[in-house]
Amino acid sequence: MARPTIADIAERAGVSKGAVSFALNGRPGVSEETRRRILAVADEMNWRPHRAARSLGNARAGAVGLILSRPARTLGLEPFFGQIVSGLQAGLAEDGTALQLLVVEDPEAEMAAYRNWTAERRVDGFVLLDPLIDDPRFAALEALEVPVMVLGGPLEDTSLSFTWADDSEAMHEAVDYLAALGHRHVVHVAGMPQFLHTKRRTDVLTEAKERHELAEVVSIPTDYSDSEGAVITRRVLSRRDRPTAIVYDSDVMAVAGLGVALEMGVRVPQDLSILSFDDSLLARLTHPSLTALTRDTQGWAAEAARGLLRLIADPTLAVRHQSSTPVLVPRESTAPPAGH
Amino acid sequence: MARPTIADIAERAGVSKGAVSFALNGRPGVSEETRRRILAVADEMNWRPHRAARSLGNARAGAVGLILSRPARTLGLEPFFGQIVSGLQAGLAEDGTALQLLVVEDPEAEMAAYRNWTAERRVDGFVLLDPLIDDPRFAALEALEVPVMVLGGPLEDTSLSFTWADDSEAMHEAVDYLAALGHRHVVHVAGMPQFLHTKRRTDVLTEAKERHELAEVVSIPTDYSDSEGAVITRRVLSRRDRPTAIVYDSDVMAVAGLGVALEMGVRVPQDLSILSFDDSLLARLTHPSLTALTRDTQGWAAEAARGLLRLIADPTLAVRHQSSTPVLVPRESTAPPAGH
DNA sequence: AGCTTTAGATAAAGCGGTTAAGTTCGGGCC
DNA sequence: GGCCCGAACTTAACCGCTTTATCTAAAGCT
Numbered sequence: 001m002a003r004p005t006i007a008d009i010a011e012r013a014g015v016s017k018g019a020v021s022f023a024l025n026g027r028p029g030v031s032e033e034t035r036r037r038i039l040a041v042a043d044e045m046n047w048r049p050h051r052a053a054r055s056l057g058n059a060r061a062g063a064v065g066l067i068l069s070r071p072a073r074t075l076g077l078e079p080f081f082g083q084i085v086s087g088l089q090a091g092l093a094e095d096g097t098a099l100q101l102l103v104v105e106d107p108e109a110e111m112a113a114y115r116n117w118t119a120e121r122r123v124d125g126f127v128l129l130d131p132l133i134d135d136p137r138f139a140a141l142e143a144l145e146v147p148v149m150v151l152g153g154p155l156e157d158t159s160l161s162f163t164w165a166d167d168s169e170a171m172h173e174a175v176d177y178l179a180a181l182g183h184r185h186v187v188h189v190a191g192m193p194q195f196l197h198t199k200r201r202t203d204v205l206t207e208a209k210e211r212h213e214l215a216e217v218v219s220i221p222t223d224y225s226d227s228e229g230a231v232i233t234r235r236v237l238s239r240r241d242r243p244t245a246i247v248y249d250s251d252v253m254a255v256a257g258l259g260v261a262l263e264m265g266v267r268v269p270q271d272l273s274i275l276s277f278d279d280s281l282l283a284r285l286t287h288p289s290l291t292a293l294t295r296d297t298q299g300w301a302a303e304a305a306r307g308l309l310r311l312i313a314d315p316t317l318a319v320r321h322q323s324s325t326p327v328l329v330p331r332e333s334t335a336p337p338a339g340h
Numbered sequence: 341m342a343r344p345t346i347a348d349i350a351e352r353a354g355v356s357k358g359a360v361s362f363a364l365n366g367r368p369g370v371s372e373e374t375r376r377r378i379l380a381v382a383d384e385m386n387w388r389p390h391r392a393a394r395s396l397g398n399a400r401a402g403a404v405g406l407i408l409s410r411p412a413r414t415l416g417l418e419p420f421f422g423q424i425v426s427g428l429q430a431g432l433a434e435d436g437t438a439l440q441l442l443v444v445e446d447p448e449a450e451m452a453a454y455r456n457w458t459a460e461r462r463v464d465g466f467v468l469l470d471p472l473i474d475d476p477r478f479a480a481l482e483a484l485e486v487p488v489m490v491l492g493g494p495l496e497d498t499s500l501s502f503t504w505a506d507d508s509e510a511m512h513e514a515v516d517y518l519a520a521l522g523h524r525h526v527v528h529v530a531g532m533p534q535f536l537h538t539k540r541r542t543d544v545l546t547e548a549k550e551r552h553e554l555a556e557v558v559s560i561p562t563d564y565s566d567s568e569g570a571v572i573t574r575r576v577l578s579r580r581d582r583p584t585a586i587v588y589d590s591d592v593m594a595v596a597g598l599g600v601a602l603e604m605g606v607r608v609p610q611d612l613s614i615l616s617f618d619d620s621l622l623a624r625l626t627h628p629s630l631t632a633l634t635r636d637t638q639g640w641a642a643e644a645a646r647g648l649l650r651l652i653a654d655p656t657l658a659v660r661h662q663s664s665t666p667v668l669v670p671r672e673s674t675a676p677p678a679g680h
Numbered sequence: 681a682g683c684t685t686t687a688g689a690t691a692a693a694g695c696g697g698t699t700a701a702g703t704t705c706g707g708g709c710c
Numbered sequence: 711g712g713c714c715c716g717a718a719c720t721t722a723a724c725c726g727c728t729t730t731a732t733c734t735a736a737a738g739c740t
Binding site for chain 1: 728
């Protein structure tokens with residue numbers, strides 16, 4: 001038999017379509033006895049609601065969107081994305097809400113997708129990754145009046161909700177640690193300069209220079225690719241007064257940097273300490289293993305997902321959630337600099 | 341103004357809803373002039389079709405499902421998944437079809453999700469990963485009469501479509517290469533034994549033993565985790581007559597194995613050659629870099645996505661597509677065994 | 681008994697599209 | 711001129727479910 005509809009159930013149970021709808025949705029309007037009978041029939045006929053039909057009446061699509069504007073290949077390279085996706089998954093699953101994923105090539109396409117998906121009522125809300133400084137997406141999404149949860153922050157001048165981790169604090173911890181070990185020349189291989197968290201981390205470093213009376217602290221922006229990580233590392237290690245420690249903004253770059261150090265005969269950690277922002281299998285599997293700032297990325301994403309669901313249920317809400325601060329996990333790649 | 345509907349457009353353009361529908365879908369029934377006028381009005385009002393409403397009429401949901409039953413954390417660990425997801429993305433995007441992702445903990449939940457999503461008409465089809473030997477999902481999905489594209493194969497005794505890469509051939513190439521280098525003791529750290537491709541690779545090895553008169557060829561099944569990869573490697577390298585080459589079924593395990601070798605003072609490639617099935621950043625970034633069987637995973641997934649779209653358009657089809665065979669990329673981790 | 685109240689159910693109107701089945705109308709043909 | 715035909719539209723039904731208004735009958739109250 002074809003897919004049963006509530007009309008079929010109604011007929012079989014000898015009631016009206018309306019009664020079936022009430023019964024199946026647990027709302028008043030039918031007696032306990034009738035409800036049980038209807039539920040039994042529905043179960044017997046193996047009925048499932050038709051999502052589209054449901055979405056037509058009320059406005060819920062039962063899905064939220066995640067749109068990434070990155071070259072598609074980085075998805076496979078950065079463990080970060082996988083963790084985010086599975087974390088969101090976990091948070092959404094509790095509600096039966098699905099995750100719709102889209103990878104686009106440029107910011108224009110990303111914006112177009114927000115507009116289209118909202119207009120088509122394809123999703124009930126969005127998750128936004130990597131907030132930028134003066135992010136143009138914020139205003140656009142506010143105008144669309146669609147629930148949005150930003151992974152990152154804290155955000156000002158916007159009504160969008162967000163959950164953030166204090167990576168300023170984490171970066172503090174990292175720099176303090178390196179300074180305590182005796183490092184005075186530190187290079188920061190940063191991420192994209194337009195990213196909010198890049199700026200926050202870089203700011204901490206600048207400020208740390210004064211505080212710890214470091215001889216040198218430089219932040220060098222990159223596109224997060226392993227190749228740029230390698231190039232920068234090679235350049236920095238070729239200098240006469242090369243740094244004794246490098247902080248990388250991603251594990252992929254840190255591993256690439258480690259490779260360059262080995263290739264150049266620079267011993268890690270004796271001649272060079274390496275510290276990675278972002279932990280993953282990658283950081284653990286290298287030799288020496290990488291000291292890293294680690295955090296529960298999946299848990300963070302799951303929390304964001306739950307926040308978004310609350311937001312969808314009540315759009316007047318404004319969720320401002322702070323998740324746990326990344327923690328420094330010392331491994332083999334950091335040590336006091338030579339002669340200390 | 342609220343979301344415009346075709347009724348609004350009809351009113352504004354002074355025609356009926358039906359005419360608007362014809363015009364917007366490019367079907368006959370309206371004159372060129374009227375069509376242009378209607379399109380202009382629709383554009384002006386910034387109209388977008390309401391997905392749910394459309395799905396109600398015809399049966400297309402405009403999305404396909406990918407359901408993974410793996411512990412959620414592996415998503416973040418295996419670069420493979422990211423590549424598959426972004427590849428599918430690319431293939432689907434051409435059509436505006438979305439990808440709905442679900443990560444579940446066990447096969448029962450996976451089966452339930454297939455049933456629910458089909459019954460709810462949430463998706464138009466599914467992509468299936470990692471076919472098993474005598475896979476119970478095949479029969480269930482055939483019964484659901486829903487378009488399915490399996491990534492892997494070749495499949496027999498099923499009407500499901502699939503695209504496969506000949507990893508038997510690839511494994512041949514790998515073994516021939518190792519044999520040519522002079523290796524006689526080869527260990528294969530395999531994946532899950534119930535996976536079809538694990539069996540195919542293992543079979544090739546068994547057969548290769550005769551052909552190349554190898555002294556030893558063992559396949560050891562694992563769960564693909566880095567920890568099992570490390571444990572097995574440690575055990576194998578501790579033996580008196582340890583192998584001179586190890587083939588790993590995933591890059592994650594290969595990197596873990598490399599770590600163990602270094603930790604045990606076994607020099608790679610002088611004392612031990614390492615070859616990884618599956619290439620990725622991981623394999624390239626290690627030192628020494630890993631010789632690997634590489635393939636265009638994203639392209640493969642994109643091709644599968646396109647096949648699935650064809651299948652959805654015409655469910656009587658049976659797509660049997662073979663994608664390019666993985667290619668051996670020699671890097672630093674393989675060399676003739678000592679004393680050769 | 682006569683009235684209101686209310687629980688329990690029904691009927692019907694959407695939601696935003698698609699589509700089969702009319703309806704008009706101008707033009708070609710005999 | 712009458713007839714037929716196809717093009718260009720319109721009408722209205724329908725997809726499956728939700729929801730509001732409406733109805734019915736039994737219970738409650740004075």
